[in-house]
Amino acid sequence: MEPSLGKWRWYWGIWGLLGLYMATWDMVMYPAAPVLRLFVMNLLQNGIWGLLGLFLIWLADRHPIESFAWSHWRAWLLHLLVSVLVATLGLFVAYLISLVVDSGDWSKAFDRVQLRKGLPRFYRAYFHMNLLFMWAVVGAFHGLRIYRKYKAREVEAAKLEARFAEAQNVALRMQLQPHFLFNTLNSISALVHANPDGADDMISRLGDFLRMTLEAPPDQMVPLRKELAFIRAYLAIEQVRFQDRLRVEMEVPAELQELRVPSFILQPLVENALKHGLSDRPQGGTLRLRASRDSEWLTLEVQDDGEGFRSSREGTGLGIVRARLGLIFKGQCQLDLLGVPGRGTLVTLRLPLASADGVAP
Amino acid sequence: MNLRALVVDDEALARQRIRDLLRRSTDIELVGECADGLAAVKAIEDLRPDLVFLDIQMPELDGFGVVEAVGAERMPPTLFVTAYDQHALKAFEVHALDYLLKPFSPERFHQALDRARRWCLRAGPEKVPDLEALLASLRQERPWVDRLLVRQGDRHMLVKTSALQWIEAEDNYVRLHVEGTSHLLRQTMSGLLARLDPAQFRRIHRSAIVNLDCIKEFQPWTGGDLMVIMRDGTRLTLSRTYREQFGEWL
Numbered sequence: 001m002e003p004s005l006g007k008w009r010w011y012w013g014i015w016g017l018l019g020l021y022m023a024t025w026d027m028v029m030y031p032a033a034p035v036l037r038l039f040v041m042n043l044l045q046n047g048i049w050g051l052l053g054l055f056l057i058w059l060a061d062r063h064p065i066e067s068f069a070w071s072h073w074r075a076w077l078l079h080l081l082v083s084v085l086v087a088t089l090g091l092f093v094a095y096l097i098s099l100v101v102d103s104g105d106w107s108k109a110f111d112r113v114q115l116r117k118g119l120p121r122f123y124r125a126y127f128h129m130n131l132l133f134m135w136a137v138v139g140a141f142h143g144l145r146i147y148r149k150y151k152a153r154e155v156e157a158a159k160l161e162a163r164f165a166e167a168q169n170v171a172l173r174m175q176l177q178p179h180f181l182f183n184t185l186n187s188i189s190a191l192v193h194a195n196p197d198g199a200d201d202m203i204s205r206l207g208d209f210l211r212m213t214l215e216a217p218p219d220q221m222v223p224l225r226k227e228l229a230f231i232r233a234y235l236a237i238e239q240v241r242f243q244d245r246l247r248v249e250m251e252v253p254a255e256l257q258e259l260r261v262p263s264f265i266l267q268p269l270v271e272n273a274l275k276h277g278l279s280d281r282p283q284g285g286t287l288r289l290r291a292s293r294d295s296e297w298l299t300l301e302v303q304d305d306g307e308g309f310r311s312s313r314e315g316t317g318l319g320i321v322r323a324r325l326g327l328i329f330k331g332q333c334q335l336d337l338l339g340v341p342g343r344g345t346l347v348t349l350r351l352p353l354a355s356a357d358g359v360a361p
Numbered sequence: 362m363n364l365r366a367l368v369v370d371d372e373a374l375a376r377q378r379i380r381d382l383l384r385r386s387t388d389i390e391l392v393g394e395c396a397d398g399l400a401a402v403k404a405i406e407d408l409r410p411d412l413v414f415l416d417i418q419m420p421e422l423d424g425f426g427v428v429e430a431v432g433a434e435r436m437p438p439t440l441f442v443t444a445y446d447q448h449a450l451k452a453f454e455v456h457a458l459d460y461l462l463k464p465f466s467p468e469r470f471h472q473a474l475d476r477a478r479r480w481c482l483r484a485g486p487e488k489v490p491d492l493e494a495l496l497a498s499l500r501q502e503r504p505w506v507d508r509l510l511v512r513q514g515d516r517h518m519l520v521k522t523s524a525l526q527w528i529e530a531e532d533n534y535v536r537l538h539v540e541g542t543s544h545l546l547r548q549t550m551s552g553l554l555a556r557l558d559p560a561q562f563r564r565i566h567r568s569a570i571v572n573l574d575c576i577k578e579f580q581p582w583t584g585g586d587l588m589v590i591m592r593d594g595t596r597l598t599l600s601r602t603y604r605e606q607f608g609e610w611l
Contacts, residue, residue: 178444178445179418179444179445182444182445182462182463182464183372183375183444183463185463185464186372186374186375186378186444186463186464186465187372187374187375188464189378189464189465190374190375190377190378190381191374193381194377194381240374241372241374242372243372243373243374
């Protein structure tokens with residue numbers, strides 16, 4: 001944790017105020033004592049408590065208590081023991097300070113007899129309260145820590161939502177991408193005359209496609225079957241437009257259909273495959289979509305047999321896919337691109353099954 | 362007089378649409394259809410059509426690439442067809458060019474065709490569109506090319522600029538050195554240099570441009586010149602005049 005100067009000002013300010021407060025307490029308890037001396041003593045003592053508190057914070061930062069679960073008994077025990085030790089040590093120093101300030105004389109203050117007599121009384125009077133202070137420090141540290149975590153999570157969630165909205169936007173734009181839409185309409189106007197049934201068919205495919213984009217689910221994860229239905233609707237239109245130039249092969253075992261994947265995640269990959277793998281080749285090509293799983297991963301592959309991906313051309317679509325994956329899975333997933341010049345490109349997306357198993361496989 | 366028309370579009374259905382509409386005009390003869398830019402360049406040169414319907418978005422060589430490859434001055438009157446291309450549309454507006462937006466109605470198609478007819482017959486107040494000016498303004502948007510069209514005998518080929526190793530001046534031509542082979546291109550050194558991405562290509566001599574990715578090392582040479590050794594072993598000279606632009610490294 002990187003504490004800022006402002007936070008430390010607060011830390012010492014609280015100890016200072018507490019010192020002043022305890023001085024007034026002493027003033028009530030010992031009305032005869034000189035006021036200045038009580039203030040000096042209490043502030044010095046609280047300075048010591050503050051320093052010891054820093055040690056507790058340092059320790060808590062290294063070994064934080066993560067939960068109330070029994071499995072964390074080590075951390076609880078550690079902090080309990082250390083706070084007892086620290087309170088004992090602090091009280092000893094505080095006692096010395098009180099002796100020095102009281103007598104104003106070092107030699108007298110460290111008189112053994114005096115120590116032996118006064119110390120147990122001092123401990124009986126103050127130990128429990130000071131132990132509470134130490135717990136308060138540890139407790140406040142953890143409270144702050146949880147608050148920060150919560151804040152960070154909130155920020156993360158907001159980011160995630162923004163990214164999703166962006167991806168959804170991109171998807172909508174792609175689907176309603178002017179090029180795509182107008183070219184499709186143009187194809188339909190050709191079919192109307194030459195092949196009225198084909199035109200009919202194309203219109204209903206376009207309808208399916210537009211409906212799916214409008215019904216985009218509000219949540220991030222959708223069953224694979226939904227994502228694939230969406231890809232199919234998109235490809236159904238592209239297939240008419242590319243005619244015999246686009247061949248599509250899908251290999252998705254039935255038992256994987258209900259596994260959950262981030263919605264719209266495949267579409268930019270398929271779009272890329274068409275753009276770089278197929279549309280740049282007059283003779284067209286084959287697009288392969290495969291899904292498989294092992295014990296830990298759901299693997300999705302998008303493969304084209306175009307000219308082969310060049311890393312210098314990682315476009316915005318892929319960038320957004322990476323960003324979304326990073327936010328959803330926090331590094332617990334892989335997106336690999338393998339381009340072989342002249343042979344095509346293979347994009348492999350590996351998602352952790354723990355997140356994909358939202359619905360029983 | 363019959364007009365001979367060529368239709369260029371990578372989508373079969375889009376070509377069919379224009380073919381169907383042209384069938385209603387008896388004075389237009391469809392002489393060919395092309396599915397990509399490379400084929401279009403060849404067809405325009407071989408068939409010499411009077412009118413070209415040219416799609417802008419196409420694989421490899423797009424519509425503007427076709428115009429550039431054929432040469433704006435040798436390009437027949439052209440009707441551009443596009444689904445959506447904001448840059449192009451802006452340029453068309455600036456140069457008062459007629460164009461077809463997909464999908465188009467028969468009425469709109471024939472209106473554009475009438476105008477194109479007048480260009481071809483030089484029988485109207487409209488000027489034939491100035492393709493040279495159109496290309497010049499498009500270049501401001503997309504200054505650098507990533508492919509060059511070269512001719513080998515009567516074949517046309519596209520060479521990716523990233524595959525160029527170095528370029529040598531040869532009279533009125535430039536010689537493009539690509540792995541193991543070379544191509545002649547009718548172009549001046551400065552004209553070509555203007556179309557190449559300066560992040561990748563630099564002129565090192567009056568008669569040489571290099572691809573920076575293909576340089577292996579520099580060695581001191583005589584009189585302030587440097588010897589440039591390319592990855593394939595070719596030795597070139599970096600003359601003092603051009604050394605300045607390597608200041609960041611040398």
